Amino acid sequence: MTTHRSPDGSRFSSSTVFVVAVCLPALIPLAAIVVAAFSPETEIWSHLARYILPEVIRNTLLLTVGVALLAGSLGTALGWLTAMCEFPGRRFFEWALLLPLAIPAYVLAFVAVGFLDFSGPLQTWIRAVTGTSNWFPAIRTGGGAVIVLSLATYPYVYLLARSAFLTQGRRALEAAQSLGLGRAAATWRVALPMARPWIAAGIALVCMETLADFGAVSVFNYNTFTTAIYRAWAGMFSVNAALELAGVLMVFVLIVLAVERKSRAVARFSSSRDTSRDAPRMQLHGPSRVVALAACLIVFLLAFALPFAQLLLWMAKHMGRDLDARYFGFAARSLLLAGSAAIVIVSASVLLAYVLRRKETRFAHIVIRAATMGYAIPGTVLAIGILVPVISLNNVLQSALRSWLGDSAPTLMLHGTLLTVLAAYLARFLAVGFNPIESGLQRITHNIDEAAIGLGSVGRQLVRRVHLPLLKTSLTSAATLVFVDVMKEMPITLITRPVGWETLATRIFEMTSEGDWERAALPAVAIVLAGLIPVALLTRRGSNVA
């Protein structure tokens, strides 16, 4: 058996150049941030260090730690309940607790603030009945942001912890019992420590989401790195300050990323080979049943059912006025962006995956790994990171044009084009498309290729008759995930879009920054409905596995 790898491992072959070209949009922002980090402008720095950084670092740390703790414990507890216990409603909550993934954190945030704030329906009602609502806790605080972001992100921990509990099998628990531990003690000493790497990976994802969040903290008026970057760019018009801030934020991101990589590596060793039988669930009785049911129900209501119902009510109230040609324009632009991003990213991923499969050089590997790091990097960082070099390029070209054509030269606006938006999306979401396609392609072994070639299917025929049918699910799931992620995306679109270009997400930002929560509901419902698609895919895949 021979594999089709060309013997020369030359570094700058055509395929390597090709890989670098495809990855370039994803590599540029990384390079820009690194360059900025090593060439700080002292004036900007001293301003940032004195007025911005102390608050921003404190807030970001508090928020991240708070969300990690709350989302981590919610996700672990709920994952354990639905994986290891039996109580009324368990089958429903198994998938229903994933539904909050469909609601972006910024939507949950504005619904919570709109509903609970001083002028919201709840406090208005309390005042009407009791005369005062002064005792009601303030909503737009760090604590509020922690709770909302936790409710929006706990499903990451839930998903991973649950699958860890399900796959560790019952053998380990039985071993602990045969060594003299009761079930409760066995849970603490065996089930939980064995699931720890997965829980840690889930919490790392939660931290990445929290560090990347821009929309929710804006709603809460809670100043973190992402909002500071946005303000530096949109308010102070200082791209360099934004870039410096982005560099500092990247330090936090890299720490989280390292934790995530480490836990995944440990998790690989900890996977049990015992997948033969389902562990018998612990039958809950009496009060513990009620507690389990109540815990699941409360989280489900707070994180999904109630906010979604509120959205629908607000939408119904304003639909008559807002459901007009303008709204369809927002929707059409969102769909256009999401659709083209899906096409661009899936095509790039397929090309990269094939290059890697045909000829895996170390260099190509490193380039692709760096380019797919964007999933961990906040959208604000990537947007600024891509904007700065594009603006510099624009200026260079502009002055060249001027010197050539004189005053009649047209004004260039490279940074305000859809190409820039798509490049930034590629940087952020390449991993979302690449990972499923690469793992799909990996399952097609070289022996399958050789079997097909032996039977006379070569070249295009091989791709059409063998690869395409085998890759179909990977391709559709990659495209769907990218599509929905772009629909939900807010900061990149906000920063890199052409002037005056409104999408559903930027419309929500506009409405919520004016405090007009109710009118943000109509575009939000469309985004939530789109977000339900990947959740449905996820639950279907989950039930296939079980």
Added chain:
Amino acid sequence: MWLDLQDVARYFGTRKAVDGLSLRLERGSIGCLLGPSGCGKTTALRCIAGFEPVTAGSISAHGRILADADRFVPPELRRIGMVFQDYALFPHLNAADNVAFGLHRLSASDRVRRATQMLEAVGLADYHTHYPHQLSGGQQQRVALARALAPEPELILLDEPFSSLDVELRERLSIEVREILKSLNATALLVTHDQQEAFAMADAIGVMKDGRLEQWDTPYELYHRPATRFVADFVGQGVFLGGQVIEHGAVQTEVGVMRIDGNGAWKAGDRVDLLLRPDDVIHDDASTLRAEVCQRAFRGAEFLYTLRMSGGARLLSLVPSHHNHQIGEMIGIRIEPDHVVAFARDE
């Protein structure tokens, strides 16, 4: 009696996974439940460990009732150690911590001492800090054994302990494990589908079929005096040779009259099948009894010949490998069984 099972049954709905199982195991001895997959042997083991309740019957150890129709001692209070088929080592703990896991009632220093002692006993003194994924299959198996033995259980159960190892290792390790168990005077019960493993490990073997125990005996008796046709068939190789009882204890067959063992209630005229093992049929050029070679399997030290008699009966014969005969050749044989066991004719 150290372990005593009386009429133990475990039903899953209408399926009788274990049915009327009775057996006794003395202190310090190693027992084995042997049978094809699905015969109920693992379920029986899990009932003893306490991972399954019993539907009927009783299980007691050391005079204490562990389970019967109304009583159920949970597994963590049974003082029964278990070695799982996939070892079920805790992946987040190193070898020493795995072994010390069940010693939670001891002080920290006693725990360390005991774990060290156990790892030494299984020959892994240098592997304290290794994690399960850093150990080979055989080493993992020995850590699992040390972990199960460390709390000094009254009984140790081994579920297909060698099935995930390769064949060479399996044989060596089964002898090693037997030595470890014997040196600690442990009482053990293992289940396996592999008779070589059962023979290498056990003092007493029970053959199970469809949830029932067919025979509980020493390996020697099991091989030479199987109680049922199934045991005769499942344990070792052999053929059934048809014959007719001519008088008390004598059967007329195609290859002559043979005296049968025991005083089975056979009457003259009964049609029976006699069990002949390959080692009961001896190659002898001088013999007048001739047989045709139909198949031959070379096994290194010996040939296993399948022979056809002129009357059509088939026999197996184990012959030293320097007797190299071709298929179709006629060779002389003698039938020299130590024991001849008869079974009612299978119609």
